[in-house]
Amino acid sequence: MLARAIRVRPVLRGIASKSMWTRNRPAQSSLMQFSRDQTTRLQRFHGANLMVQRFYSRNRDDSDEDMMENQNPVLMSDRDPQLPATVAVPDVWPHVPLLAMRKNPLFPRFMKIVEVSNPIIMDLLRRKVKLNQPYVGVFLKKSDGEEELVQNLNDVYSLGTFAQIQELQDLGDKLRMVVVAHRRIRITGQVVEDVPRPKQAKMTTLHYPLFNIKLQIPAEDQTTDQAEAASTRSRSETARKPRGRVPRSRPSKLRESATAEEMVQSQTLEQPLKAGKVESVGSPKPPKEGKPLEGTATNQAGAEGEAAASAPPPPVLIVEVENVKEPSYKQTEEVKALTQEIIKTLRDIITMNPLYRESLQQMLHQNQRIVDNPIYLCDLGASLSAGEPAELQKILEEMDIPERLQLALTLLKKELELSRLQQKIGREVEEKVKQQHRKYILQEQLKVIKKELGIEKDDKDAIGEKYREKLKDKIVPESIMTVIDEELTKLNFLESHSSEFNVTRNYLDWLTSLPWGVISTENLCLDKATEILNNDHYGMEDIKKRILEFIAVSSLKGSTQGKILCFHGPPGVGKTSIAKSIARALNREYFRFSVGGMTDVAEIKGHRRTYVGAMPGKLIQCLKKTKIENPLVLIDEVDKIGKGYQGDPSSALLELLDPEQNANFLDHYLDVPVDLSRVLFICTANVIDTIPEPLRDRMELIEMSGYVAEEKIAIARQYLMPQAMKDCGLTDKQINISEDALNMLIRSYCRESGVRNLQKHIEKVIRKVAFRLVKKEGEHFPVNADNLTTFLGKQIFSSDRMYATTPVGVVMGLAWTAMGGSSLYIETSRRHIRHGEKSDKTAASGTLHITGNLGDVMKESAQIALTVARNFLHTLEPKNLFLEQEHIHLHVPEGATPKDGPSAGVTIITALISLATGKQVRQDVAMTGEVSLKGKVLTVGGIKEKTIAARRSGVNCLILPVDNKKDFEELPTYITEGLEVHFAANYEDVYKIAFGDATETSTDNVVEQEPLQKMSSAAAAKSTAWP
Missing domain, CATH: 3.40.50.300 (P-loop containing nucleotide triphosphate hydrolases)
Known part of the structure; x- marks a missing residue:
């Protein structure tokens, strides 16, 4: 690959010098791109990686830089051979791209690595670098947002620094640059550029079989400007000349700058916006009135103009700036003192934190005495400190040198105090770690010494001793002790970090924690x-x-x-x-x-x-x-x-x-x-x-049966009221609940068998009194039957008796539930049949229709009661065929409540007899008892609950089975007193009592109690607590 690249390079140069290429700039550009690819391959073998090391290295010296520059003398111009060489930094550069910083501003004479990821800013910076204009304006943002693109000049501070892009690395999705600040600048306006869209160029394919190369080259007119051809030849000749070393401090011009066309375009793009005007540079001039542009409709041009007028303002990419002249100053005593104090503070910071020493070595320039330059000293101090962005910007904008020194000194003092605090925390943590480490080492040494002397055993032996100590005073059965010994032996052979070790240890914990043989001394008094x-x-x-x-x-x-x-x-x-x-x-x-x-x-x-x-x-x-x-x-x-x-x-x-x-x-x-x-x-x-x-x-x-009203009153007086008053913070001087109020509370609000609901209502009354007391509506609040409804609302229960006067065919029975006893009415009535449905009067066609959510047992009891009632009525009134011929409806109220059980047999018979004979039963009578098919009254349960329910309903006469006489006699006197109780062996006894013929009843089955009186003090003294 290396040999191939070496052969291709001179051939390409020869091809570029032909006349067919001199006037075709797009073709030259494509060819130069291919040439750069081949040059990159050569650089990989000639130590191009040294440039990357110089880019990322912190500690580099001049010898390394000389070595890198000698081995690879091209800098920024190596990225594009068409670009002109780097020139010296101009003193005046009015238009620069805006580079917004989010955290810290950049101070003059210092460099910084900056990354840009916005595509618009990246394209702008690439274009400026290609035009050999690697200059930017670095300004601090006023907000802490992540946006790199500035939408308004008010979003950044007006004073910043003019910086040069020293090195640029294009990573595709972002640009990484090393920028060096040179001087302070101030924004005076915004420059808006409008880059024209490139025309679609035709492509021409060139094939070189010798090198197996195919190039896609844009084809252009051969009528190119002569100046452009001359510039191209000059650039080609310059590119073939050897390139010398370019010093970084004073960059020299290596080759010609851009072509004439590029220079004209650059000047056109850099026209400023002055006096607050926003000018679109590079856009075509508007056509004259009545003459639209060629190939464009008039309405389309108007629509585009309206869209441009309504579009939002363009982002700030290029700004017009002016240099900020550094103010003159005198070396007064104040300036000297501030300078010396800053130097002393810097020395202390470097001594306490070595990281600042490396940063200072990178920031200091050669042959620069910071003692003689307070301006550079301020910038150095601000660059070293980690202050707030607003504080750093204030130093950058301050023009008074003593004041700037004072601000820089303040920041450095804060940094010094922070370094001292960090050092103090570090010393404390280090001392703590040292003590813990020393204590651990001493403990381990002590453990080894004690183990060697036999004074202390290992952890497993200590665990065994602990368990045996727990069993010392206990009488453990022999079988249990055998299991404990086996588990302790097993524990000694297990690793302390294994799961089985923890399982065995937990098992021994439970075994040794049980009270083997430990018995408390009981009270036998x-x-x-x-x-x-x-x-x-x-x-x-x-x-x-x-x-x-x-x-x-x-x-x-x-x-x-x-x-x-x-x-x-x-x-x-x-x-x-x-x-x-x-x-x-x-x-x-x-x-x-x-x-x-x-x-x-x-x-x-x-x-x-x-x-x-x-x-x-x-x-x-x-x-x-x-x-x-x-x-x-x-x-x-x-x-x-x-x-x-x-x-x-x-x-x-x-x-x-x-x-x-x-x-x-x-x-x-x-x-x-x-x-x-x-x-x-x-x-x-x-x-x-x-x-x-x-x-x-x-x-x-x-x-355990429920409580009657007298018991509830005693419980409320002795236990519930004192406890509720204590919980609410009231005393007897602040509230008084009368006896009639308690009676009304129990009979109208709390009729259940227990006292839990009664306790809730008493607490409700006392809470309302406490509320009125806090609102200062009074100092003493009596609660009686007249004002009880103001505390508890309207009454829930009016009476257990559904009928004030019991009509014909209705009888009160007594029932037992899990909530206690309750009264239960049995209602019967004749059903009227429509015309055409009446049967023969002489036939026994009477039926019984049952409603009221009754269970199967109670339905069977109703059928038995109907048979017994027919037989009894036939004996009592032979000519009365009502029960045999009429259709009867039997209903038990409260149909939503399920009802079941056989104890309503005598009640149903009595209701049927009352309906058939037209006689009313006694108004104060209630009954319960199961009846057999022959009319015998059988025993039932829940006598105490049913008796309490009768007392609650205001009934004075009870009819009970004769076999339940022993249960009734066991009841307390305060439950049975004032009641007339009759015990029936068969239904004939029940009939005589229910229909007023009680004189014929045997005196052995009648128990007459004394009239109901208030609970005696002796009965109240029997009990004294309620939870």
């Missing part, structure tokens, strides 16, 4: 336990009695055993809170976890150790947290436990809650038996129907 339970909760006599029995048995036996209790009842009655009071009464640790919605067996039994992130189950976590073997564990919402693809948690509870199995409870993670027989388990549920039968069989069920 009945009086103390009774006091704690009464102070915390009101009522709940069954639960309190059962806990006291547990304490009594433990006291006689001398040891305690775990039990499994289940409290079930409506929400808000205190099932969860009573468990915490029981733990306090027994002096046991309390742990609660809810199983509502739980679907993963691993929550109870734990995960296998093979899984990443495996953990034991809740019971093992309970033992680790409580640190005793006999805590009280509350399993909340056991009736709402779920089932998923991970297993059935209710089945996992069978082992946990079985007293015969939980002495050896096996957790999947520990995989060793754990004794849970001393744990007292308490479960809570709203209903027990959803609890699986095997699980229900393992628990001792204790029912």
Whole structure:
């Protein structure tokens, strides 16, 4: 390739000298482009890479530059052989391309590497360099934007520097230049150039078989100007002459400048815009009036003129500048002092930061004494500092030399303080690192010395000692200790960075953290336990009695055993809170976890150790947290436990809650038996129907009924109101809630079985009082029945009784739900059949239509009741065929509520009899009971809830099955007092009571209570707390 390039070069020169080329400039240009490609290949073998090294090198000396220039004497002109040689920097150059800097301005006598990526500016700089005009004006932008193209002169500062492009590297998508600033200049105007579009030239192909070369050459007219031909020959002769070394300080002219045509074009393009005018240079003159340009329509020219008028102003590419004369100054004492201080500051900066020394060596010129030149000293200081762009621009624009020295000194002092701060931070960090490193080395040495002396063991031995120390005061079963010893032995053979090491270590942590043989001292004093339970909760006599029995048995036996209790009842009655009071009464640790919605067996039994992130189950976590073997564990919402693809948690509870199995409870993670027989388990549920039968069989069920109004008033007075006032920051002097207000609150707003909603309404009243107190609307706010609606709004409940006077065919029944007891009306009515649909009166064609969202059990109970009612009516009134012939509609109100159960049998029979006979039942009676096909009244459940619902509805007379007499007698006196209760064995007893013939009822089945009175102080004293 080298030999081929050497042979081609002289041939091309000979071809260029022929007469066919002398007048064809496009052809010469194409040929010269090919010649440059061949020359580039030669330069690769003659050390052209030294120019690249000089371009990027920081530390170069004059000898290196001489060597590079001797080996490759061409500079900028090597990039285009047609360009003239570099000339000396002119003193006046009025039109320069605008080069906007974003961060720091460029100061005179200093150089900077600049990169340009805007295509418009790149084309402009390439054209200027080709015309041997490598000069630009460097100005600082006022904004911090990334745009290189300036749209308005107001976007840049008017004062900048005149710079020369020393070296230029074309990277295709950007230009990288080394620019050297020479003097200060000021913008006086904008120059707009309009480059004409090149005409489409015809191409001619030349083929040289000897060199296997094909050239595409534009064909031109042979009638070219003689001056151009002469200039071409002169340029060709000059190109063949040897080129000498061009010194950088004073560049000389190597060859002729541009052709005459290029010079004319350059002068045309550089015409300035003066006096604020924007002139488009190089565009054709407008045609005379009435004579449009050739080949162009008149309307097209007009449209182009309008478009040009409405187009936005062109960007600022070339500006007109004028030199800024450096001001004269006198070497006064102030100037000398400022100069010396700047030099001293520079010396301190260089001493503290060696990086400035390299920058200073590159900036200082040869044979330049900065002490004698304050102007250069200011520029040097500003170039070295990293100040704000506005501060640097202020130094560049300042014309007063003492003031400029002062500004430069201020910047250098800031830079000196920054360098001192950096040095201080560096020393502190270095000192800290030294101390840490020294401490680490000393610790390692101490560890080795202690190990050699036998004073200290390695990490694995220390871990083993720690685990054995944790088991020191515990009674660990032998089987468990065997497993711990095996794991410790295994731990000694594992690498400390392996995953198995961490798994084994976590397993030992759990094993050694369990309270093996640790039992808390229980409270076996009945009086103390009774006091704690009464102070915390009101009522709940069954639960309190059962806990006291547990304490009594433990006291006689001398040891305690775990039990499994289940409290079930409506929400808000205190099932969860009573468990915490029981733990306090027994002096046991309390742990609660809810199983509502739980679907993963691993929550109870734990995960296998093979899984990443495996953990034991809740019971093992309970033992680790409580640190005793006999805590009280509350399993909340056991009736709402779920089932998923991970297993059935209710089945996992069978082992946990079985007293015969939980002495050896096996957790999947520990995989060793754990004794849970001393744990007292308490479960809570709203209903027990959803609890699986095997699980229900393992628990001792204790029912918790809802509260009556008297109980709610006592709970509100003793617990809810004091707690709410404490939370809101009120005292008794600021608020007073009367007794009638509480009665109205309970009967009209909070009729549910529990007291959770009552607590919310009391807090609402107290919050509103606190709001009024802060607004200074008063100092004391009494709350009574008259103004209660102003705090809570209109009443929610008016009355449980749908009818003030019960009509014919309507009877009040009593129902039980998970939320407590409620009253339930049974309505019956005759259905009128349209004409044409009536059947024979003598035929038994009567039907029963049932509505009210009833379940299957209740529908069957209605059919049985119809049969019993027909038989009873036939015995009572043989001639009455109403139930046999008429179509009857039976409805239970509140159709949106599902209803089911057999306990409404006697109520439905009574409603049918009332409809058939036309008699009304007693106005103050309510009944419940299942009826058999022969009319026998069967037992039902929920007697306490149904009795409370009757009291709430204002009913004074109750009819209950005779078999439920024992349940009624167990009720507290404050629930049953004031009620007339009748117990029926068959429906005939119910009929006599319901229709006013109660005198014939057996006296053994009648219980008459005393009139309802207010709760006695003795009954109120039985309980003293509510959570």
